[in-house]
Amino acid sequence: MAKGTNLNDFIATRADQGLTNVLLSLAECTKMISRLVSQAGISDILGATGTVNFQGETVQKLDELSNRMLMDYLRAGGACAGYLSEENEGVVTLQEGGQYVVAVDPLDGSSNIDVAAPIGTIFSVHRRLSASGQVSEADFLQPGRDAVAAGYVVYGSSTVLMLSVGEGVYGFTFHAADNSYYLTYNGVKIPAAGKIYSVNQGNSAKFDEGLKRYLEWCIQSDKDTGRPYSLRYIGSMVGDLHRTLLKGGIFIYPANKGEAKGKLRLLYECVPMSYLVEQAGGRATDGKVRILDIIPAEIHERSAIYIGSAENVKRCEEFLHGGAV
Ligand code: P6P
Numbered sequence: 252m253a254k255g256t257n258l259n260d261f262i263a264t265r266a267d268q269g270l271t272n273v274l275l276s277l278a279e280c281t282k283m284i285s286r287l288v289s290q291a292g293i294s295d296i297l298g299a300t301g302t303v304n305f306q307g308e309t310v311q312k313l314d315e316l317s318n319r320m321l322m323d324y325l326r327a328g329g330a331c332a333g334y335l336s337e338e339n340e341g342v343v344t345l346q347e348g349g350q351y352v353v354a355v356d357p358l359d360g361s362s363n364i365d366v367a368a369p370i371g372t373i374f375s376v377h378r379r380l381s382a383s384g385q386v387s388e389a390d391f392l393q394p395g396r397d398a399v400a401a402g403y404v405v406y407g408s409s410t411v412l413m414l415s416v417g418e419g420v421y422g423f424t425f426h427a428a429d430n431s432y433y434l435t436y437n438g439v440k441i442p443a444a445g446k447i448y449s450v451n452q453g454n455s456a457k458f459d460e461g462l463k464r465y466l467e468w469c470i471q472s473d474k475d476t477g478r479p480y481s482l483r484y485i486g487s488m489v490g491d492l493h494r495t496l497l498k499g500g501i502f503i504y505p506a507n508k509g510e511a512k513g514k515l516r517l518l519y520e521c522v523p524m525s526y527l528v529e530q531a532g533g534r535a536t537d538g539k540v541r542i543l544d545i546i547p548a549e550i551h552e553r554s555a556i557y558i559g560s561a562e563n564v565k566r567c568e569e570f571l572h573g574g575a576v
Pocket residue numbers: 359360361362451486487488489491514515
């Protein structure tokens with residue numbers, strides 16, 4: 252059965268050798284992570300027979316293991332100079348001659364493994380700013396608008412890699428039988444408007460007044476605007492954003508009173524997702540500023556995020572800025 256375009260062939264025609272190397276290293280590693288995630292429950296049972304694996308290493312949590320695997324695959328690929336991860340305190344030099352730096356959330360939403368809910372790997376790729384040698388944090392403190400690629404892999408009922416190299420968004424579904432990703436979304440466009448909003452409404456008491464009024468507006472009945480909207484919230488950014496990208500609507504993680512800049516990390520959660528959503532025709536801001544225009548000050552800094560269909564995000568911003576009626 253013809254399965255269509257293979258990821259490797261697709262990337263090779265759209266990226267230079269170095270970027271192709273980085274992206275295929277990431278993709279190969281996510282195939283392994285997909286297998287581990289799908290077996291997590293079973294390995295837990297196996298783990299009950301002893302917490303030491305055949306190499307004599309302590310069995311690590313899956314997100315820490317994913318982090319180590321991603322570093323190993325990118326280092327072996329040879330083109331990735333530096334690595335920033337939610338799991339590492341500082342940046343890591345992988346190949347001094349590499350020309351790219353990668354920011355990664357190795358296994359976002361990993362607490363959902365226990366309940367078999369969708370989780371994911373999120374990544375963005377920039378060119379290094381330094382010429383060669385050891386990378387520094389400065390190589391990563393670049394705005395998302397300068398990224399050369401971004402994407403995620405959602406480990407759900409199927410494993411799907413969503414990717415952009417700046418020319419639209421393409422999706423590839425993992426075919427475990429022959430260990431390959433095949434093109435299944437040939438140019439994703441997010442609906443201009445959607446009827447789903449996604450937020451942890453349990454935090455409402457901490458939301459500012461404009462957001463509270465927007466959420467009240469979402470659930471009022473109004474046929475012309477398709478309201479009331481539906482609330483969908485998985486508690487896994489990759490799962491919630493994958494649905495938003497395909498079905499439309501808005502995902503919100505605001506700056507709460509307790510969290511001055513929100514919970515989600517700018518460089519390896521907000522930027523990659525914003526890059527993809529904008530490439531698909533959507534919009535992503537922190538409520539005021541375009542996410543991709545933010546100049547990061549710290550490698551693990553957080554940001555509020557309002558992201559999804561352009562009409563939904565703009566309508567929400569009207570309430571945030573006090574202009575909505
Ligand atoms: P809350 C998962 O822990 C995560 O980092 C994102 O994947 C998700 O969108 C968010 O946190 C959920 O946070 O506070 O609603 O549980």
